[in-house]
Amino acid sequence: METTIAFILIFGSLVFFHELGHFIFAKRAGIMVREFAIGFGPKILGITKGETLYTLRLLPLGGYVRMAGEDMDSVELQPGFRVGLILNSKEEVKKIVLNHNKQQQDMLFLETERSDLEKDLWIEGYDEEERLVRYNVSRDAVIVENGKETIIAPYDRQFGSKTLGKRAMTIFAGPLFNFILSFFIFLAIGLLQGVPTYEPVISGVSDDSPALAAGMQDGDLVTKINGQPINKWQDLAAKVQASAGEELTFEYVRDGETINSTITPKAVEQDGREYGQIGVLYESPVEKNPLKAVGFGAEQTISWIVKIFELLGMLVTGQFTIDALSGPVGIYKATEEMAQYGVFNLMNWAAILSINLGIMNLLPLPALDGGRLLFFLFEAIRGKPVDRQKEGMVHFVGIMLLMVLMVVVTWNDIQRFFF
Structure with missing residues (x-):
């Protein structure tokens, strides 16, 4: 039950902020918004405020902002009517x-x-x-x-009447708000939990490990390896992993005293590659500083945007297959796992999902925000918009293909987790 509530809150929040971006920029552009919907399918709840109908719908698979001038919105009165x-x-x-x-x-x-x-x-x-x-x-x-x-909807209140820049910004605002939401989630983590300093301080030493044999203890601050300065834990990890079977000279500080030890990382095979390990545990010290929390929020958001684009590149080049993709079932199971590790891990997961949703919507595929932005690019190059009926047909085909992909991915999730 807790997982279901967490999933609904997280996914609902991501969709809400995505659609809120479209909504706010549509309003700023003077576009009439007919409906602000969370979910698809039959309406569960609907409230009209001003010129907009706010609805909650049955299928929690997304949402939409229906703007005037789209989807055969206009009404024509035929002669004799x-x-x-x-x-x-x-x-x-x-x-x-x-x-x-x-x-x-x-x-x-x-x-x-x-x-x-x-x-x-x-x-x-x-x-x-x-x-x-x-x-x-x-x-x-x-x-x-x-x-x-x-x-x-007078023509000047319709989506198509606005300048290319305003239309493009209205569409781009959805993914943009997902990135903004991610930043604020990471910022909240930094303010509440603290910002990791990544100092190379040993937090634990495993039994029968090279580090234990060399006399390394909890609390040791590593300053150099083979005479090269170590400023972050990532520096230490990268050097050890790349030095399987090689003798390394560690310099570390304990209670104000500098100690030197020689440690040879043992070789461990993972995913067909060999890595070095010395058997130490790490838990980064944290610092509660509002300014650093802002930097942490921006750094984490940018870092995850880059990582997700790298994963997409691997999918395109065939390093990942469609079997590696997850749909709603896979996201639900991952949310269940994250919930077991506490609220901060759940918040981190929500921020990553928000970035993922923003990037997925920016892909230049029909029916997605990126597909619509691609048509705007064609319009800018041609100097005139693409025929609405032709564009609508392309988006319709895109929706059908995305639905097929969703069914395939969901079936893969069901097989992976329940069979």
Whole structure:
């Protein structure tokens, strides 16, 4: 139960911040946001505030921000279509009722001849006395169909009306907010747990190890190996791992006294390669410093971005196969393992997942944010946008392929963990 709650909180937070990025930059650009959704499929909960519907949906596999002007959002009134109109105090149409009730008060009836609900905002047709009349339409007018109200979207409030830069930034903002979230999680770890100093201080010595035989003890601070300065634990580990079977001279400080010992790392084979080990344990000392916590947050975020791109490169070059990928089931199992090691490990895992989500969405694949940004690049090169129907078809095919990939990855996870 705890794992389920942790998974929902972590994955829900990552999706929420991703969509929040799209939402905030859409609003900044003046784009009308129809819906802010967490999850896909049937609606569980929905609250309308202003012009946006905020929903929680059944399938917790992502989310979306539905902006005006996308996905056949506009409404066209065909000639001869009979509608009911309700006017405001300025004699502008504030409500267009498609399935009208003739008994409703203050409603005018019109047989539509022509209309423009995007740019000039008017509707023209024949009233009940067969007169051709025209009414201006309010910018915040609503269309009512089967009891459902939808605010019209003037063209300047639609996604496609904005400059290429604003559209690109609105799409890029989702992954960007995942990176920002990751930074703040790492920052919180640095503030609450402390920032690792990575000082090369021995925290434990294994039995029957070369280090124990040489007299090394807990608390020893290694300063040099073969006369070369050792400033970080990573320096020590790299030197030892690269020196299997080679005699090394260690200089370390114990209680203010400098000691020299000769240690030969034993060879250990792992993943077909040979590494040196001397049998010491390490737990980095930490320092609670707000300024260093900020640096730690930035450093960890950048470091994991680089690592994940390196792993993607290995996938492209065939060093990893699709079997190495994990879907929701694999993420759930990994979350379960991380939860066993405490809240800070869980926070670290959440930050890595956030970076991973941001990078995955930036891949130049149809239906992903990166795919849309790629179309914007084509638009910048061509000087005009790609045909919306053609782009929509490409994204539709992309969604189908991603769904197939999701099924394959999930099946691999099920086989890996349950069979």
